[in-house]
Amino acid sequence: MATSSRRTGAETSKTRGVLLDCVEQLMLEEGYAAVTFRAVAAKAGVTSSLVQYYFRTLDGIFLAAIRRYTERNIRHLAEALQAPRDQLPRVLWEYSRDEATSALTTEFMALGNHRESVRAEIAEATEQVRKLQLDALSPGVDGHRFLDQELTPGALLLLIVGIPKFLNLEEGIGVRTAHRELVDAFEQYLGPVQPPVPKSRSGRSPRSRN
Structure with missing residues (x-):
């Protein structure tokens, strides 16, 4: 039995x-x-x-899809966060760029604009990921300064995850002016790449826009 x-x-x-x-x-x-x-x-x-x-219900399908997608993302993130502590800002930047350009992420965000239950699920999933990121980043950001201001871990994290989302939002409507300049400047701020860049969940490079 x-x-x-x-x-x-x-x-x-x-x-x-x-x-x-x-x-x-x-x-x-x-x-x-x-x-x-x-x-x-x-x-x-x-x-x-x-x-x-x-x-x-149709909402049930979407909620299940988002939860499974979130679980994959969290596993992927947890693996990436095994990097040395001083490299975590760079690791989170690469992860965030990959996540922001994910076609599924874009579809889920668009869906959330039309379905309240989906929007709430996306918010909860984002908070889960944000907490994991902040818990990992907090002990290792001493001395980070930006525009002559010392950043708290939360402020640094919001820059790291926010810039890729903003750029992807603009690129979605065909606006790319000064994007490369901002990415280059922020990557210089983060310092040279130390660990190999992890592959995305789809196996493509995190910087791919295809």
Whole structure:
């Protein structure tokens, strides 16, 4: 009986994972608006009723997708934060640039503008990640100054994670004036790259815009 229950649980988890894979593929290929019970079912080669068995509502699909995406991000971040403490600002900068240019992140943020439950989930996930980043950064930022002002760990972190998001927002509408200048200046401020730049969750370079 126990073996059968474990097998059933594993199969259930696998099916749910396949459906969420299809959700992500639809969002990447056609945008979040393309995600419907019927579209997910067609992508997975199953019936719409099976999709609704795992996810009762469309919001439920998106919330599950965001939670899984957040879990992946946190694992990726935790690995990156194993770097030496004095290199953490640089590591967080590379991570933030990768995250800001993720196509899925862009789709989830756009979706959050239209669905309150999704917006709340994104906010909660962001706070989780921000706390992890700040806890790692806080012991190692003594002496960091910016524009002749000494930065608190929180202020430094907000610069590190905020600049890539701002640049990506502008690039999304085709504005790139002075972006390279700001990136070059901030990278010079952070100092030379010491550790090898980690690959993103998709396996592409963090600086890729493709």
